[in-house]
Amino acid sequence: MSIFKKLGWYFKAEWKTYLFGLLGLLITALLAVIPPRMIGVIVDLIHGHQLTVRLLITDLLILLAAAVGQYGSRYMWRTAIWGAAAKLEKTLRQRLFGHYMTMDQTFYQKYRTGDLMARATNDLQAIQRVAGGGILQFADSIITGGTTLIAMMTLVNWRLTLIAVLPFPLLAVMAYYLGQKINVAFRDSQAAFSRLNNKAQESISGVKVIKSLGQEKEDIADFNQQVDETINVNRRVNRLDALFDPITTLIIALAYVATIVMGGSLVVSHVITIGNLVSFITYLSMMIWPIFAVGMLFNTMERGNASYDRVMHLINEQSQVVDQAQGKKERPAGDLTFNVKQFNYPDDPQVALKNVHFTIPAGKTLGIVGRVGAGKTTIMRLLLRQFEQYQGRISYGDTNILDYQLDSYLPAIGYVPQDSFLFSESVRDNIAFAKPDASDREVEQAVLDADLASQIDQLENGYDTLVGEEGVSLSGGQRQRVAIARALLIKPELLILDDALSAVDAETESQILGNLHRERAGKTTIIAAHRLSSVMQADEIIVMDHGMITERGNHNQLMAQGGWYQQMFQRQELEMRVRGVKNEK
Known part of the structure; x- marks a missing residue:
C-alpha cells in the first residue's frame, strides 16, 4: 500500500473528486444487490406456482429501474476516477518535462535520452493506472465485496456465507507473496525497456553513420539481442502475473463447491428456499470481480510503486546551476571579464581550465584557437552558465554572471555551436525560434547577414521548406548558417561562434565575417575556431593548450x-x- 501513501499529496488535493467517484461506486454496488434478490423471488414464485403477470411486470420494472440507476452511477464514478487519474498523469508529465528543462549539462551526461523517454512514457502510465485502476480495484473490492457479503448474509443465510468465503483468505496470502516478487521483476522490466529505448533512439539518430559504414547487419543483431534480453526479463514478470488468475479461479471454484454442498443441504432441510439458493449463487458470481480486483490491485500497486520511485528519482535530482530568484534582471552589457583559476568537470579529476584570464572590452572581438580538447568549448560552457562550480569569477558589466537571473542573462547571448540542432519545422520557424514574433523583414535581414539568402532561394519551398528531423534535408554548411541567422535575429549583446563556420567554404566564411563586422558594430563577439582565418580580424586572439593560455x-x-x-x-x-592548385588541374 506504500504507493497510495506516496500519492497521498495528490489524493488530498483531489479528495472531492475521488469522494464523488466512491459515492458512485457505492450506489452501483447497492443497486447491484437488487437483481439477484428479484431473480430469487421470481424463482420462488414460479416454484410455488404463484407468479402472475402483475407480479412479473412489477419485478421487471424494478430490475429496469436498477439497471438505469447503475448506468447513471457507473457514469458517475468513471468520469470522476478516470478523470482524476488522467489529471495526475498530466500533472506528472508537466512536472517531469519542466524538470527536464531546468536540469543542467551534468544531468544529461548522467542519463541517456532513451531512459528519460521511458520514464516519461511507460513509468508515468503505470503511475496513472494506480490513480485510476488501482483506486477502482481497491475501493470496488471493498464496496462491492462488502455489500454483496452483507446481502448474502442478511438476505439468504449467514452460515452458508461463512462456508462460501472460507477459501478467500488464501487470496491475501498469495497476493502478498507474489506482490513482492512482481515489484522486483517489474523494476528489472522497466530498466530493460529503458536500455532498449536507448538503443532504438541511438540507432535511428545515427542511421547515416551506420549505413555509411555498412554496419546495418551488426546493428540489427545488437538490437535483436537487446530485444531478446528485454523479452526474457518480461517473461518473468508475465509468469508471476499469470499466477494470479489461476489461483483466483481455484479459490472461486472452492467457494462454488462449498456453496453447492452446503446450500443443497439447506434447501433439502427447508432452511432456505431454492430461490434463496439461486440468489446466493448469483451473489457469489458477483464476488468474482472483487476477488480478481484484489489480485489486479497488488499487480497495479507494485508496478506503480516501482515506476513512481523511478520518476521521483529523476525529479529529486538537483541542478548544479542555480538561478537566483532575487538576481539581477537587467540585460547584461559592458566589458566581459573571464578570471578562472581552475575548473574540473563533475566527477572528472582532470583539470579542464587553469589560470585562464582575459577581458573583452564592449564591442570588441575575441578569437580563441587551439588543438582539439584544448579548452575552447569549456570556456563557452562556463560563459553560458552550463557549469557554475569553478574557482574564480566571470563578470559581465562589473556584475558576476552568477548574480544575473538566467531569463535575463541567457537571452542576451547568441550561441552557435559547431553541431547546431534544428527542429523538424520550416526554415523560417527554425530561424525565428528564439523570437517567434519576428517580422519577415527581421528574418530576412538575419538570413542576409548569415549569407544564406541564395541558398534559401534554391530550396523548393523557400522559407517554408521543412528541414526534417535535426535538419537532415540541409547540408552541414546550410545548418550552420541557419543557426547563425537564428542567433543574429535576437541581436545579442554577446555572440559566441564555437567553430560555427567549420562547414562553410573560405569565401562564404569571409562574407559572413564581413557581415558580422558591419552589422555588429559596438557588440561583443567571441569566435572559437580551428581554421585560423576565422579569427584573423579579431581584436585579440588567445591560444589554448591543455586548458591554459599559451x-x-x-x-x-x-x-x-x-x-x-x-x-x-x-x-x-x-x-x-x-x-x-588541385582544383585548377
Missing part, C-alpha cells in the same frame, strides 16, 4: 612570436594553396 595577441603579434599560432597558420595557408 599565447595571446592580435594576428600580427602572434605571427611575430613564432609559436603554435604561426606554425598552424602557415600550415593551413599551404594546405589552401595546394588545394587550389
Whole structure:
C-alpha cells in the first residue's frame, strides 16, 4: 500500500473528486444487490406456482429501474476516477518535462535520452493506472465485496456465507507473496525497456553513420539481442502475473463447491428456499470481480510503486546551476571579464581550465584557437552558465554572471555551436525560434547577414521548406548558417561562434565575417575556431593548450612570436594553396 501513501499529496488535493467517484461506486454496488434478490423471488414464485403477470411486470420494472440507476452511477464514478487519474498523469508529465528543462549539462551526461523517454512514457502510465485502476480495484473490492457479503448474509443465510468465503483468505496470502516478487521483476522490466529505448533512439539518430559504414547487419543483431534480453526479463514478470488468475479461479471454484454442498443441504432441510439458493449463487458470481480486483490491485500497486520511485528519482535530482530568484534582471552589457583559476568537470579529476584570464572590452572581438580538447568549448560552457562550480569569477558589466537571473542573462547571448540542432519545422520557424514574433523583414535581414539568402532561394519551398528531423534535408554548411541567422535575429549583446563556420567554404566564411563586422558594430563577439582565418580580424586572439593560455595577441603579434599560432597558420595557408592548385588541374 506504500504507493497510495506516496500519492497521498495528490489524493488530498483531489479528495472531492475521488469522494464523488466512491459515492458512485457505492450506489452501483447497492443497486447491484437488487437483481439477484428479484431473480430469487421470481424463482420462488414460479416454484410455488404463484407468479402472475402483475407480479412479473412489477419485478421487471424494478430490475429496469436498477439497471438505469447503475448506468447513471457507473457514469458517475468513471468520469470522476478516470478523470482524476488522467489529471495526475498530466500533472506528472508537466512536472517531469519542466524538470527536464531546468536540469543542467551534468544531468544529461548522467542519463541517456532513451531512459528519460521511458520514464516519461511507460513509468508515468503505470503511475496513472494506480490513480485510476488501482483506486477502482481497491475501493470496488471493498464496496462491492462488502455489500454483496452483507446481502448474502442478511438476505439468504449467514452460515452458508461463512462456508462460501472460507477459501478467500488464501487470496491475501498469495497476493502478498507474489506482490513482492512482481515489484522486483517489474523494476528489472522497466530498466530493460529503458536500455532498449536507448538503443532504438541511438540507432535511428545515427542511421547515416551506420549505413555509411555498412554496419546495418551488426546493428540489427545488437538490437535483436537487446530485444531478446528485454523479452526474457518480461517473461518473468508475465509468469508471476499469470499466477494470479489461476489461483483466483481455484479459490472461486472452492467457494462454488462449498456453496453447492452446503446450500443443497439447506434447501433439502427447508432452511432456505431454492430461490434463496439461486440468489446466493448469483451473489457469489458477483464476488468474482472483487476477488480478481484484489489480485489486479497488488499487480497495479507494485508496478506503480516501482515506476513512481523511478520518476521521483529523476525529479529529486538537483541542478548544479542555480538561478537566483532575487538576481539581477537587467540585460547584461559592458566589458566581459573571464578570471578562472581552475575548473574540473563533475566527477572528472582532470583539470579542464587553469589560470585562464582575459577581458573583452564592449564591442570588441575575441578569437580563441587551439588543438582539439584544448579548452575552447569549456570556456563557452562556463560563459553560458552550463557549469557554475569553478574557482574564480566571470563578470559581465562589473556584475558576476552568477548574480544575473538566467531569463535575463541567457537571452542576451547568441550561441552557435559547431553541431547546431534544428527542429523538424520550416526554415523560417527554425530561424525565428528564439523570437517567434519576428517580422519577415527581421528574418530576412538575419538570413542576409548569415549569407544564406541564395541558398534559401534554391530550396523548393523557400522559407517554408521543412528541414526534417535535426535538419537532415540541409547540408552541414546550410545548418550552420541557419543557426547563425537564428542567433543574429535576437541581436545579442554577446555572440559566441564555437567553430560555427567549420562547414562553410573560405569565401562564404569571409562574407559572413564581413557581415558580422558591419552589422555588429559596438557588440561583443567571441569566435572559437580551428581554421585560423576565422579569427584573423579579431581584436585579440588567445591560444589554448591543455586548458591554459599559451599565447595571446592580435594576428600580427602572434605571427611575430613564432609559436603554435604561426606554425598552424602557415600550415593551413599551404594546405589552401595546394588545394587550389588541385582544383585548377
